[in-house]
Amino acid sequence: MGVGASERREFVNKPIEDDYRIICEIETDDGHVGFGMASRFLWHGVAGIVAHHIAPAIKNMDPRDLELIHARLQPILSERGQMTGINLSALSCVDLALWDLIGKQSGRTVAQMLGGHKDYADAYVTYGFLAYEADELIEMARRLIAKGHTRLKMLVGGKAGIVEDARRVRKVREAIGEDILLAVDANESLSAENAMRLCPMIQEYNIAWFEDPIRRVDARDLGMMRKRTTIPFSAGQMDGHVLRFREWVEHDAIDIFMPNSMYNGGMTETRRVASLAQAYNKPLSDAGGGGIYCLHHVAGFRNGTLAEIHLGSEQVEEQMFTDAPKAKDGKVAIPNAPGFGVTLDRDRLKETLVQKYS
Missing domain, CATH: 3.20.20.120 (Enolase-like C-terminal domain)
Structure with a gap:
């Protein structure tokens, strides 16, 4: 899992701000890999939650058991009430990785x-x-x-x-x-x-x-x-x-x-x-x-x-x-490939990596 920053580019001679993405990858025992993404806000905090709190809690679970996974994560991410902020962002990138993974296992797009x-x-x-x-x-x-x-x-x-x-x-x-x-x-x-x-x-x-x-x-x-x-x-x-x-x-x-x-x-x-x-x-x-x-x-x-x-x-x-x-x-x-249907450019991600968590 890495945090990547984009290069600065321009529209109509106006620069856009550098951007950040948190990439979460989940791999199954049979070799399927799904990846999800969260964006932009407090990226080190989001990545830390995923690596140190979510990942240990769902390790060895079946990725298809989404309701069971969410039930296990609820008390971890929000002891009381509705979780908000970076807790939700962390859950988002993990959940999206699970949907990508399930799609690749089943041969179907998320749509x-x-x-x-x-x-x-x-x-x-x-x-x-x-x-x-x-x-x-x-x-x-x-x-x-x-x-x-x-x-x-x-x-x-x-x-x-x-x-x-x-x-x-x-x-x-x-x-x-x-x-x-x-x-x-x-x-x-x-x-x-x-x-x-x-x-x-x-x-x-x-x-x-x-x-x-x-x-x-x-x-x-x-x-x-x-x-x-x-x-x-x-x-x-x-x-x-x-x-x-x-x-x-x-x-x-x-x-x-x-x-x-x-x-x-x-x-x-x-x-x-x-x-x-x-x-x-x-x-x-x-x-x-x-x-x-x-x-x-x-x-x-x-x-x-x-x-x-x-x-x-x-x-x-x-x-x-x-x-x-x-x-x-x-x-x-919709891309003609299972899951979300896109492939990470790993060479580009290596060039822009801010920090890797595992």
């Missing part, structure tokens, strides 16, 4: 194991970073549309304030026309007051959804706001375990479920979230740079809608995997 609704997912592109000027946003949008993309997402919540946010949204909408889907994402950066003020400023621009509009995605405030706008709300990127989604449902706070299996406890937890979404007739999408690990749940479940292509995460995955799937005409095909 097939989840129900096999489709062998692809329609995709949207997260591209509109706050570092871009308005003309750069427009330039990049046109490049993506020329490549066949018809669904774009841009960020709001910049330091210049919500009036500037609204101006940027208006500029992009005017440039790309009405036929292109346009969503916005505040990354939990706005107060409820400012988010509430921003909604009527951008509502006329046919916003497909407003993602993580307020700090901590507070269910009560979000439910109140949702009654005052026609813009659909989405959430679930960072703490999208099933109990959190239940809270949002109880407050009638969101329209679109967006779990991320790299943060919420893994594909086992996302499967629980998907069942809740189906029970409440909610679409299931993806956010948070989950890449290949979120593509499968969008394709696997019949209420799956859109998978995210995050330009920064896409670059990281292109370096990490020798066969990362590519979007074509706004769709991403």
